[in-house]
Amino acid sequence: xxxxxxxxxxxxxxxxxxxxxxxxxxxxxxxxxxxxxxxxxxxxxxxxxxxxxxxxxxxxxxxxxxxxxxxxxxxxxxxxxxxxxxxxxxxxxxxxxxxxxxxxxxxxxxxxxxxxxxxxxxxxxxxxxxxxxxxxxxxxxxxxxxxxxxxxxxxxxxxxxxxxxxxxxxxxxxxxxxxxxxxxxxxxxxxxxxxxxxxxxxxxxxxxxxxxxxxxxxxxxxxxxxxxxxxxxxxxxxxxxxxxxxxxxxxxxxxxxxxxxxxxxxxxxxxxxxxxxxxxxxxxxxxxxxxxxxxxxxxxxxxxxxxxxxxxxxxxxxxxxxxxxxxxxxxxxxxxxxxxxxxxxxxxxxxxxxxxxxxxxxxxxxxxxxxxxxxxxxxxxxxxxxxxxxxxxxxxxxxxxxxxxxxxxxxxxxxxxxxxxxxxxxxxxxxxxxxxxxxxxxxxxxxxxxxxxxxxxxxxxxxxxxxxxxxxxxxxxxxxxxxxxxxxxxxxxxxxxxxxxxxxxxxxxxxxxxxxxxxxxxxxxxxxxxxxxxxxxxx
Amino acid sequence: xxxxxxxxxxxxxxxxxxxxxxxxxxxxxxxxxxxxxxxxxxxxxxxxxxxxxxxxxx
Numbered sequence: 101x102x103x104x105x106x107x108x109x110x111x112x113x114x115x116x117x118x119x120x121x122x123x124x125x126x127x128x129x130x131x132x133x134x135x136x137x138x139x140x141x142x143x144x145x146x147x148x149x150x151x152x153x154x155x156x157x158x159x160x161x162x163x164x165x166x167x168x169x170x171x172x173x174x175x176x177x178x179x180x181x182x183x184x185x186x187x188x189x190x191x192x193x194x195x196x197x198x199x200x201x202x203x204x205x206x207x208x209x210x211x212x213x214x215x216x217x218x219x220x221x222x223x224x225x226x227x228x229x230x231x232x233x234x235x236x237x238x239x240x241x242x243x244x245x246x247x248x249x250x251x252x253x254x255x256x257x258x259x260x261x262x263x264x265x266x267x268x269x270x271x272x273x274x275x276x277x278x279x280x281x282x283x284x285x286x287x288x289x290x291x292x293x294x295x296x297x298x299x300x301x302x303x304x305x306x307x308x309x310x311x312x313x314x315x316x317x318x319x320x321x322x323x324x325x326x327x328x329x330x331x332x333x334x335x336x337x338x339x340x341x342x343x344x345x346x347x348x349x350x351x352x353x354x355x356x357x358x359x360x361x362x363x364x365x366x367x368x369x370x371x372x373x374x375x376x377x378x379x380x381x382x383x384x385x386x387x388x389x390x391x392x393x394x395x396x397x398x399x400x401x402x403x404x405x406x407x408x409x410x411x412x413x414x415x416x417x418x419x420x421x422x423x424x425x426x427x428x429x430x431x432x433x434x435x436x437x438x439x440x441x442x443x444x445x446x447x448x449x450x451x452x453x454x455x456x457x458x459x460x461x462x463x464x465x466x467x468x469x470x471x472x473x474x475x476x477x478x479x480x481x482x483x484x485x486x487x488x489x490x491x492x493x494x495x496x497x498x499x500x501x502x503x504x505x506x507x508x509x510x511x512x513x514x515x516x517x518x519x520x521x522x523x524x525x526x527x528x529x530x531x532x533x534x535x536x537x538x539x540x541x542x543x544x545x546x547x548x549x550x551x552x553x554x555x556x557x558x559x560x561x562x563x564x565x566x567x568x569x570x571x572x573x574x575x576x577x578x579x580x581x582x583x584x585x586x587x588x589x590x591x592x593x594x595x596x597x598x599x600x601x602x603x604x605x606x607x608x609x610x611x612x613x614x615x616x617x618x619x620x621x622x623x624x625x626x627x628x629x630x631x632x633x634x635x636x637x638x639x
Numbered sequence: 640x641x642x643x644x645x646x647x648x649x650x651x652x653x654x655x656x657x658x659x660x661x662x663x664x665x666x667x668x669x670x671x672x673x674x675x676x677x678x679x680x681x682x683x684x685x686x687x688x689x690x691x692x693x694x695x696x697x
Contacts, residue, residue: 145672152675281662285669331690338683345676 119260124311127414132308134381140301142291145348151305157550159337172320182511184597191507193579198500202418203460210411212382216404227471242457284353300564330526423452499572502558509551521625648687655680
């Protein structure tokens with residue numbers, strides 16, 4: 101009897117699928133808002149708009165790919181399938197960078213939000229306490245993941261529902277009682293940033309839209325994903341976009357309920373300056389919520405807690421996701437089998453968990469150094485424009501996201517051309533019908549627009565982020581060297597791909613997903629093509 | 640529950656429309672973000688309504 105691979109139980113409902121993505125991507129605005137306001141000032145809404153349009157394109161690309169290939173490997177799987185092993189490795193390696201920063205950045209920001217209620221862990225006043233709590237959280241999450249404890253889908257659903265209601269209330273009341281379009285226009289005109297700062301703001305705004313890998317992870321565990329995923333992820337993409345644009349406009353055009361504290365030099369400051377400074381950029385959503393008339397009195401107490409919980413879930417998804425991607429890459433012979441090694445008792449990928457948590461801890465140390473040591477603060481001020489804390493981590497995050505997302509756009513185009521037989525229940529709108537190698541295919545125009553936008557964001561990242569342009573490419577170069585050594589030692593093709601039975605794999609994927617109609621359609625498509633090819637040869 | 644979800648989705652469409660109309664008179668940089676924001680709200684409302692009533696493209 102043949103041994104079958106263990107399968108994940110497909111029990112996630114449409115709401116579960118939405119909340120899975122929301123608890124990951126929805127947390128991003130809690131970090132991204134302050135970072136973007138600090139960089140793009142009066143053009144923060146434009147920065148969010150630019151990144152948001154690109155995000156909608158990448159979100160639609162993930163939706164189509166996850167519905168067509170519902171496997172948990174995410175970006176690296178799509179790129180491997182579309183562009184081959186080498187590019188699949190680079191995309192996966194960039195995603196791994198993002199996941200490790202996910203762990204570090206969201207744990208850091210989680211403690212920032214908690215510091216709103218517990219000032220003894222504030223990063224500005226008590227740097228060591230803040231650092232120790234962040235490290236403790238990351239180590240704790242790693243241990244929980246090794247033991248195999250993870251938040252349930254029901255818990256994700258509860259927190260997501262609470263957050264959607266809360267953010268809707270904050271934004272509705274803010275716009276209803278405190279927003280002034282005249283003030284918005286005035287702020288935009290008087291505080292418009294330099295082109296350099298606008299580029300920096302745009303590259304940081306993409307931080308608010310990272311985490312779409314969760315769509316494909318949810319696809320693996322959702323029953324009939326081809327039907328459910330397009331519906332839930334379209335709602336997810338639009339919800340996140342609405343919240344990000346609303347917060348940015350509110351921060352620029354809101355009359356505050358309480359007077360804004362003076363800045364460090366005793367000068368008056370505007371709301372966006374207050375939210376975007378180094379002391380507050382890690383907890384901007386909690387501070388803006390406090391300034392909303394009436395609701396702010398309640399929001400001041402619960403938004404920091406809600407933000408901290410959501411950020412902790414997101415950080416945990418980084419720990420879990422990095423181990424899962426590394427495991428998937430090792431299964432595809434892109435990484436050594438060491439990353440597949442599981443704990444004998446808990447049956448979890450222990451080595452992957454330990455390695456990528458360690459990388460996250462190193463990132464936290466580098467981010468915290470300037471606040472822990474005045475000598476290092478001087479070095480950072482001289483070499484890295486003084487970037488530290490979440491600015492440092494956001495810098496790297498933008499690089500990893502822009503790199504992996506760029507590859508996903510190319511993979512989408514490649515798969516549309518090379519795999520037209522796989523049934524696509526959801527297709528990105530606006531396609532150009534054409535013939536490619538004798539097959540009728542549809543070229544996705546949105547993917548091209550998204551790729552251009554994402555390439556622009558990658559360029560902005562490299563131009564404006566001194567750390568991102570060194571550490572990001574260095575991470576990729578380090579990975580490529582590891583990949584060459586590993587593939588060379590195993591006698592596997594280095595720049596070419598291993599031969600894989602994609603047809604058989606696709607049938608198995610659709611069977612496991614319960615998409616039996618699509619599986620039959622795929623088999624019929626393959627047979628029809630084989631017959632056409634045979635007839636062509638005979639003629 | 641279905642009625643409540645319908646009302647919420649319809650409200651989202653209305654609010655999206657109001658945002659677009661309200662932001663139109665302002666300079667392009669401000670009005671364009673308003674148009675996209677309002678457009679996204681209308682799109683989300685439509686997606687929700689289609690999901691609630693099971694409307695699919697044939």
